[in-house]
Amino acid sequence: MAKYRIMVVDDSRVIYAEMKKMLEGSDIEIIGYCRSGEEALEQYGTMKPDLVTLDIVMPGMDGLETCKKLREHYPEANIFMVSSMAYDDMIDRAAALGAKGFLFKPFTRETLLEGLRGAFKAIHL
Secondary structure (H helix, E strand, O other): OOOEEEEEEOOOHHHHHHHHHHHOOOOEEEEEEEOOHHHHHHHHHHHOOOEEEEEOOOOOOOHHHHHHHHHHHOOOOOEEEEEOOOOHHHHHHHHHOOEEEEEEOOOOHHHHHHHHHHHHHHOOO
16 A cells, blocks of 8 residues: 555656556555646645656746645645746745745656655654
């Protein structure tokens, strides 16, 4: 049985499929998948994941705006940014909004697990 429950928010089904495959057999389970920030805001209250992985570049509401709104509506929400945008200011902005970690795409199974477990340690789960 999975110890940690995550919701993946990414407009790319390929990234979602990769994450799902990489997390098979681990202590982390994907309990939901959203393709937009708007969808994540609608689904969060029902799913109540331990952690939300959030892409930054998405159509409509971007990941930083989604992070801000999730934390406003659900202060307990734990956010972990996953993006190909490798800018220091992006990491700083995400941290300022309350993100518990940041992972760059493309990632490997090892870097994904390491990043997520680091985030779970930071939130004491």
